[in-house]
Amino acid sequence: MSNNESHITSYALNFKVLLVLLILTTITILVIKAHLGAFTVAVALTLASIKCAIVLTYFMHLKFESLILRLMVGGVFLLFAIIIVITFIDYYFR
Amino acid sequence: MNNQTPTAPLNYLNHKTGLWSWLSSTDHKRIGLLYFYCIVTFFLSAAVLGLLMKIEKVAPGETIMTAQTYNAMFTLHGIIMIFIVVIPGLAAVFGNIMLPIMIGAKDVAFPKLNLFSFYLFLGGACIALYSQFAHGHSPDTGWTFYVPYSAEASSNVVIALTAAFTLGFASILTGLNFIVTIHTMRAPGMTWFRMPLFPWSLYATAWIQLLATPVVGITLLMVIAERTLHVGFFDPKLGGDPVLYQHLFWIYSHPAVYVMILPAMGVVTEIFPTFSQKPVFGYVPIVFSSLAIALVGYFVWGHHMFTSGMSYESRWFFSLLTFLVAIPSAIKVFNWLSTMYGGSVDLQPPLLYAISFIFLFTIGGFTGLTLGSVATDIQVHNTDFVVAHFHYIIFGGMGFGFFAGIHYWFPKIYGRMYNIRWANIGWGILFTGFNLTYFPMFIMGIQGMPRRYFDYDPKFQLGQTISTIGAVILFTGLITMISNLIYHSKKGAIAPANPWHGVTLEWQIPSPPPHENFDEVPVITRGPYVFDNPHTK
Numbered sequence: 001m002s003n004n005e006s007h008i009t010s011y012a013l014n015f016k017v018l019l020v021l022l023i024l025t026t027i028t029i030l031v032i033k034a035h036l037g038a039f040t041v042a043v044a045l046t047l048a049s050i051k052c053a054i055v056l057t058y059f060m061h062l063k064f065e066s067l068i069l070r071l072m073v074g075g076v077f078l079l080f081a082i083i084i085v086i087t088f089i090d091y092y093f094r
Numbered sequence: 095m096n097n098q099t100p101t102a103p104l105n106y107l108n109h110k111t112g113l114w115s116w117l118s119s120t121d122h123k124r125i126g127l128l129y130f131y132c133i134v135t136f137f138l139s140a141a142v143l144g145l146l147m148k149i150e151k152v153a154p155g156e157t158i159m160t161a162q163t164y165n166a167m168f169t170l171h172g173i174i175m176i177f178i179v180v181i182p183g184l185a186a187v188f189g190n191i192m193l194p195i196m197i198g199a200k201d202v203a204f205p206k207l208n209l210f211s212f213y214l215f216l217g218g219a220c221i222a223l224y225s226q227f228a229h230g231h232s233p234d235t236g237w238t239f240y241v242p243y244s245a246e247a248s249s250n251v252v253i254a255l256t257a258a259f260t261l262g263f264a265s266i267l268t269g270l271n272f273i274v275t276i277h278t279m280r281a282p283g284m285t286w287f288r289m290p291l292f293p294w295s296l297y298a299t300a301w302i303q304l305l306a307t308p309v310v311g312i313t314l315l316m317v318i319a320e321r322t323l324h325v326g327f328f329d330p331k332l333g334g335d336p337v338l339y340q341h342l343f344w345i346y347s348h349p350a351v352y353v354m355i356l357p358a359m360g361v362v363t364e365i366f367p368t369f370s371q372k373p374v375f376g377y378v379p380i381v382f383s384s385l386a387i388a389l390v391g392y393f394v395w396g397h398h399m400f401t402s403g404m405s406y407e408s409r410w411f412f413s414l415l416t417f418l419v420a421i422p423s424a425i426k427v428f429n430w431l432s433t434m435y436g437g438s439v440d441l442q443p444p445l446l447y448a449i450s451f452i453f454l455f456t457i458g459g460f461t462g463l464t465l466g467s468v469a470t471d472i473q474v475h476n477t478d479f480v481v482a483h484f485h486y487i488i489f490g491g492m493g494f495g496f497f498a499g500i501h502y503w504f505p506k507i508y509g510r511m512y513n514i515r516w517a518n519i520g521w522g523i524l525f526t527g528f529n530l531t532y533f534p535m536f537i538m539g540i541q542g543m544p545r546r547y548f549d550y551d552p553k554f555q556l557g558q559t560i561s562t563i564g565a566v567i568l569f570t571g572l573i574t575m576i577s578n579l580i581y582h583s584k585k586g587a588i589a590p591a592n593p594w595h596g597v598t599l600e601w602q603i604p605s606p607p608p609h610e611n612f613d614e615v616p617v618i619t620r621g622p623y624v625f626d627n628p629h630t631k
């Protein structure tokens with residue numbers, strides 16, 4: 001594990017990440033207006049997941065962590081995704 | 095402590111004295127005992143409520159309480175038993191006391207966080223009690239708080255959900271603590287597959303605690319958002335869906351049932367080898383069945399919702415997945431039986447309780463399959479059959495697992511021995527009472543006796559009366575068992591360090607354990623269940 005070393009990311013990189021997040025947020029808002037019907041939620045959740053992944057990787061420094069830790073975090077999100085998909089099976093078929 | 099000789103070696107019970115030294119202790123063993131005393135107190139109070147409900151049903155019509163009181167009682171009984179007793183239960187008590195010792199560590203990874211979890215737990219328990227008395231009327235929704243009733247009935251629902259949230263937070267932090275402890279604190283040489291099976295079951299449990307519990311927190315926030323901001327999540331008038339509440343509730347609460355049962359399975363997995371003096375049968379399959387139960391357990395919550403109006407596709411999907419959970423559970427049962435097979439079986443109280451665990455858990459598990467298949471569930475949903483099912487699983491499984499554990503580790507925890515004869519008698523009364531109370535409920539359930547009713551059709555008179563008599567016997571058994579333990583925790587004969595000839599690490603240190611468990615850190619060179627000391631009796 002990468003214990004106590006601190007990882008300094010450049011302002012430029014952080015700024016780029018911020019920009020990407022803001023763009024994705026804008027798209028999320030615009031999507032509501034696009035009237036995609038049942039897929040609105042799916043698109044919104046996908047965008048939110050991408051943003052979440054970016055925050056975890058860059059801002060929360062997951063990029064610098066050990067493989068096992070990255071696998072654990074990845075597994076948790078996979079589980080969460082499966083649970084959401086299963087819940088929505090009900091709504092899709094009802 | 096009065097008949098303790100002055101030269102008695104210092105241990106975790108007496109190295110510091112005074113109430114404050116207990117309330118502020120970060121010693122995992124002391125925190126475990128604090129949980130233990132709280133949980134037993136709550137358990138007995140809720141058991142009294144159960145007994146009162148049974149007495150109400152001794153004859154048709156109103157006998158000792160009104161319908162409204164009955165509704166409030168089963169709600170309080172359920173909230174206490176589920177959220178305060180069995181969810182923390184084994185993990186908080188035996189997990190705290192034994193986990194660090196069994197993996198050769200001096201404490202958990204975050205001792206202060208551990209103490210904080212305990213106070214969160216206590217706070218949550220107090221909020222749960224407060225929800226009963228706030229605004230002058232206690233919730234009568236049942237422990238599941240289903241909308242729309244819970245949204246309209248009384249505002250105490252938010253308080254009760256806050257309690258569940260706080261208790262849940264304690265559970266999350268304990269889970270986190272145990273995961274880190276197991277990853278980082280194992281003694282040198284203790285590889286993953288040299289770890290005893292109780293720690294393994296705690297590891298699987300901890301992942302459920304950590305990941306499933308936040309869902310109930312989110313649900314709480316959604317309820318508050320709906321009530322205050324009128325965001326439509328659950329109320330159809332606002333464009334919401336009441337079934338969504340059931341989804342969210344059971345996404346947490348089904349995995350929560352595995353938080354209850356997995357550590358109990360871990361406890362009996364320790365007991366079978368010790369009292370058969372034989373290595374556990376199928377170590378690796380037991381490890382993987384724990385992990386499989388934890389994983390598949392996330393995906394079966396819909397079996398609580400077969401009659402809720404959920405889509406047809408979801409119903410068969412959840413039914414299929416529910417049947418899959420039975421596989422790892424059965425693997426464990428076969429392994430326990432095979433561990434005893436051909437061993438030199440010594441029928442001491444811990445083993446009696448562990449064998450009853452298998453018996454009762456199997457009945458609970460099979461009836462679980464009845465409930466897990468859609469067609470039969472529609473017949474018996476919301477009847478006494480369901481109540482009998484989960485009492486066989488939770489009380490017969492988790493409860494008896496807990497009793498097995500306390501009879502097993504009692505001499506280690508207190509350094510004294512209880513009276514074996516009285517323990518056996520207590521077991522006999524308890525086991526008889528248990529089956530008399532709950533078995534008739536299967537039959538009445540199939541005949542159509544609804545759950546959560548304070549009154550019944552006179553045709554159920556016989557079954558109900560048997561069940562009430564059973565409950566009285568059951569309660570007598572509990573009192574017998576507990577008084578034997580309480581009395582001998584102070585007055586019992588001094589117990590040797592290893593009364594049962596166990597081989598895991600906790601039996602290699604003095605009883606009671608010293609403050610920091612090990613004088614020198616043990617080095618592990620082999621698996622946990624090697625019985626090569628020929629100390630037969």
Ligand code: HEM
Nearest residue numbers: 351354355397398420459462463465466475476484487488
């Ligand atoms: C083989 C394993 C199991 C199966 C197949 C199973 C199946 C089920 C099903 C289908 C129901 C819903 C019945 C209905 O409401 O109509 C149910 C209810 C319940 N089960 Fe299980 N179960 C199993 C194990 C467990 C375990 C291990 C526990 C707890 C430790 C447990 C606790 C409960 C509880 C508390 C309820 C009732 C919840 C309520 O409505 O108040 N079950 N079970």
Ligand SMILES: [Cu+2]
Nearest residue numbers: 348395397398
């Ligand atoms: Cu379930």
